[in-house]
Amino acid sequence: MSNATIYDIAREAGVSIATVSQVINGKGKISDKRRQEIYRIMEELNYRPSVIASALTGKSTFTLGLLIPDISNPFFAEMARAVEDCGSRSKYSLVICSTDNKDEKVSGYLELLQQKSVDGIIIGTGVEDRDLLTPLLHKSIPIVMIAREMPGIQLPTVIVDDYAGGKKAAEHLLGLRHRSMAIITEPTKVSSSRERLRGFRDAIMSQGLELPDEMVKKTGENLLKDGKSRALELLAGSNPPSAIFCCNDLIAIGTLQAAKELGIRVPEQLSIVGFDNTILASVTEPALTTISQPTEKMGSIAVETLIRLLEGDSTAEEQARTILTPELVIRSSTASAFAGSEAHP
Amino acid sequence: MSNATIYDIAREAGVSIATVSQVINGKGKISDKRRQEIYRIMEELNYRPSVIASALTGKSTFTLGLLIPDISNPFFAEMARAVEDCGSRSKYSLVICSTDNKDEKVSGYLELLQQKSVDGIIIGTGVEDRDLLTPLLHKSIPIVMIAREMPGIQLPTVIVDDYAGGKKAAEHLLGLRHRSMAIITEPTKVSSSRERLRGFRDAIMSQGLELPDEMVKKTGENLLKDGKSRALELLAGSNPPSAIFCCNDLIAIGTLQAAKELGIRVPEQLSIVGFDNTILASVTEPALTTISQPTEKMGSIAVETLIRLLEGDSTAEEQARTILTPELVIRSSTASAFAGSEAHP
């Protein structure tokens, strides 16, 4: 039992498909009688216009693409949910694309999304080779960046001030009198991690302190596992730090696990600061002090910007850069640098 | 700069669009020379066939819909990732639909997916009103259920044996000599929760014990928060249980928080068993004993079944019911019933 088409409706109503199309789209002037009748028949035949056919004539597909590293990472899942909700309020549906931060996957998905004529794309994944994006820009398909920067390319962007976030982490730790701090970042291609590192380092240096190279570690793609290994290296080193700033909650949890494994007490002997304030941060023990991003807000702003672009609002076009402020959320994974050494002089 | 079409290629190559179409689809017999030339031109013009146009002629849209309660729930996010990965191996992309277990949203999304002519739908969300699905069944659009049952409707289904899962939880607790147990389930419309409850209760009763009604609590849609409230009720009651089986990890975490709030030690004074074995279970303190589902396997089996259906494999058609086995994962949130009362006589 295939679906009814506009022809079926027209035939049944004894009118032309043009008329039916007009009532569907609320255009033209159709007598109320006809209009009611046509509605009735559409109802009766359970008619639903084909988005495919309508898209072929140049109208929207009402589909948006979302590129993120990994939907199973709670931060991105929460973001996806916000994007989905906001999109669906305007009738858009969401195609999820997990890229694992791999450029090949990014370009594969980008191509796919084009072929499927999505109306717009939200990119929340690191892209190393910016040439991947330039072809898209010429194709007039709107893109907005979320949670990631694309330096060198002018694109509407919604981010938190990652630099400020890194700084807040450092200042919190500095305020707790930590002097020997380390950082574990995501791979360098992730712009937000680079900025967090910069902010963290600047805040430290502005106190006349150093952030030596051996105190800066990077993970690979497996955030949790690599976070743990890097933390193990740091903690087992000759000069272990008293605090570690982790560029996201997953890494922070890996670090927590490393400390547990080494019998290092958190926060007494080691302070840990995470980033993202995902649900994960609230369930660990101790609960994670972390830097929160307004995920929901970011998602909805990104979608709204995109939709404004779709509607041809060229105000939005030229670099709507929305920069939100990350907030320090203090829980129980950080403490004074001397909490664990009260016996000392 | 709009996209090149098949006409552009044909003109450039001095052939008809039919010929171009044939080389794209590897059909018909085209001289090698022409074929090479056409490939070259497609490359040169950066041509990508429009999925929309091709779908209109009756071919696939290469898009699948996934209905789940909430993409920001780690269990479903992990499942979505598995589905996405498996689908993308066969060139399918994934539209995410978070339903919050609401029938209106389910039917809204179902209708949307039809209008967009997705090739198939995977449903992993509770549906109360089975009549929502029957129209779909007549429309010959393949559906497979994942992690949820649709009693009364014959649909290929991939689930774990939830009854056995509930049983395993009870047996574990029983083995730990718990005698006073409670359960916190999801809303009744969630079939998997009903089964888990059944298995849990049966195992208890087969030991000649009871599961009184006041020891059975249900959450609303906010799993974490409601889980905590229900646990608080249980724990603050006149006859608090020594163990609580939570129908998913989120509820278990709520329960953990409730215990913490009341100063009840886990697992010494209260044992908690979760379900799903999401990443959350491994990061709490104490880490959750939980029943694990083979998420990844379920995702890939669901997609494979769906694709087989798409390809018209009627073997798959008639109720491919795949029932996988859930496993007990013992961590640190469960202990002997008497662990917390050693001082007693």
Add this chain to the structure above:
DNA sequence: TTGAAAGCGTTACCAG
């Protein structure tokens, strides 16, 4: 081995 033409379900323009 190639091409002409019909058809997929809509929309939009123009005539009446």
Add this chain to the structure above:
DNA sequence: CTGGTAACGCTTTCAA
């Protein structure tokens, strides 16, 4: 107010 018809980009059948 209503209908005829071209167009959207592609696939497929049938002739040549």
